[in-house]
Amino acid sequence: KRTWQDAACKTYGQHSPLAVALIRYLQAHFPLDLEVQVQVHCCFGMEAELAELLETKAGEIAERLGRKWTDICSEDGEEQLILC
Secondary structure (H helix, E strand, O other), X not given: OOOHHHHHHXXXXXXXXXXXXHHHHHXXXXXXXXXXXXXXHHHOOXXXXXXXXXXXXXXXXXXXXXXXXXXXXXHHHHHHHHHO
16 A cells, blocks of 8 residues: 555656755765665665665775774774764
8 A cells, every 4th residue: 555655755666856856965965964865765765876875985984994904993993983
């Protein structure tokens, strides 16, 4: 049984303009609030796009922390991980 929220979230198998606009807004204005971004992607059935977002965020974190365990386990590295 479909609810009105389901109908509002999807438009004939394509992403609704509202979903796309909301996700772009969140990415632009709340880039660190990954939890909300994940929830919105899932609400609108945009899991494929979520995978791309998470891959991008993981790359940004890895770039900031570096690839050495000593850097990741350092005080600065811990702070970066906590902020994520």
